[in-house]
Amino acid sequence: MGGRRRNIGTEERRSRLALRQRLAPQARAVTPEEVAGSLVALHGTDPATVYLAVGARLADAVRTVAEGERALYEERTLVRMHGMRHTVFVFPTGLAAVVHASTGLTIAVKARAALVKDMVTGSEGRLTAEWLSEVEASALAALARRGQATVAELTRDEPRLKERFTYGAGRSYEAEQTVSSRLMRVLGVEGRVVRGRPLGAWTSSQFRWAVAPPHPVLPTDAAQRELLRHWLAACGPATEADLKWWTGWKLTDVRRALAAIGAVPVTVDGGATAYVTAEDTEPVQSPAGPWAALLPGLDPTAMGWQERDWYLSPGLRPALFDGSGNVGPTVWWNGRVVGGWARRPDGEVVWRLLETAGLGREERSVIGAEADRLGSWLAGTPVTPRFRTPLEKELSA
Known part of the structure; x- marks a missing residue:
């Protein structure tokens, strides 16, 4: 692209976020599938995050749980599986093959090699790679017969899953591990099994397993191009650092994919080079009016970029993040984080607002209405983030 690069300033980036992340009222979705398609991926490490992230973006939030369970467990239009950075996400089922080929295959090879090494070493050679192949084939056959099953149910069909080995023998982190706990994670990364319906309510982290639905095997390069195109359409402009962090790829993979899709370089406020798709170079209009949102911990918008200063002041991070870099529940006003929220036992x-500039009575009233909207569809359901942050702990006490 010749000539001077277009600058996409912070205000336009916030407008893009409001509309493409379906946070402004006029951009809200009708179904969870629309939300997931717009965001590409919903963080699934904390089960409640999936529903809370969808509910914040649905026009009819009261039906969040029913619609989410329909999509995840009845029609299977959404699938919970391992994706970028060895993390569990919820994706549109149509993207499963793309995610697996673009990010899962490399992780899967390393995960299986680590399991075999740890298992053989930790059992003093009693458990071998050949033995593991027999066990996993038997376990997958049992899972196919059952349709969905917990690990406990699978171990009744294949007792060898209960075998134990010592991980990190002689080291400070030495621990006993079961074959089942490690194997199911590896099979998940390999795209052979997915999470099924939870044992309890929608906030439960105890899931059944199911055989993964069949999907085509794609070339890695083609899958990386497709995933990058989807993500830039939702989150562009983004820097190479953003893309490398979000995908978990090597920088060379990011650059190759950017070149292959013809991504267009732009600048963002501060002077950094960022990228948008070739179809996304025109200015984006602001939302129709001011907006507020209460987003959950690990929300895909709050965690969407590595470089976050344009929507999250560095001074707010100690209160809103845990020690491992996981964001907690956040309050948003017109495209920037201004505070946090929590749900009390009652x-x-x-x-609470952590930034108050420009937020008077009218603005606080809009934020309060969003809090009421969230509380109405939660309808008494207890929700505690899996990764707790200082402000969330204080507010929920």
Whole structure:
């Protein structure tokens, strides 16, 4: 692209975020599938995040749980599986092959090699790679017969899953591990099994397993191009650092994919080079009016970019992040994080502003209405983030 690069300033980036991340009222979705398609991926490490992230973006939030369970467990239009950075996400089922080929295959090879090494070493050679092949074939056959099953149910069909080995013998982190716990994670990364319906309510982290639905095997380069195209359409402009962090790829893979899709370089406020798709170079209009949102911990918008200063002031991070870099529940106003929220044991949704500039009575009223909207569809369901942050702990006490 010749000539001077277009600058996409912070205000336009926030407008893009509001509309493409379906946060402004006029951009809200009708179904969870629309939300997931717009965001590419919903963080699934904390089961509640999936529903809370969808509910924040649905026009009819009251039906969040029913619609989410329909998509995940009845029609299977959404699938919970391992994706970028060895993390569990919820994707549109149509992207499963793309995610697996673009990010899962490399991780899977390393995960299986580590399991075999740890298992053989930790059992003093009693458990071998050949033995593992027999066990996993038997376990997958049992899972296919059952349709969905917990690990406990599978071990009744294949007792060898209960075998144990010592991980990190002689080291400070030495621990006993079962074959089942490690094997199911490896099979998940390999795209051979997916999470099924939870044992409890929608907030439960105890899942059944199911055989992964069949999907085509794609060339890695083609899959990386497709995933990058989807993500830039949702989150562009993004820097190479953003893309490398979000995908978990090597920088050379990011650059190759950017070149292959003809991504267009632009600048963002501060002077950094970022990229958008070739179809996305025109200015984006602001939302129709001011907006507020209460997003959950690990929300894909709050965690969407590595470089976050344009929507999250560095001074807010100590209160809103845990020690491992996981974001907690956040309050948003017009495309920037201004505070956090929590749910108390009595069911009340409480929030606090950490930035108050420009937020008077009218603006606080809009934020309060969003808190009421969230509380109404939660309807008494207890929700505690898996990764707790200082502000969330304080507010929920």
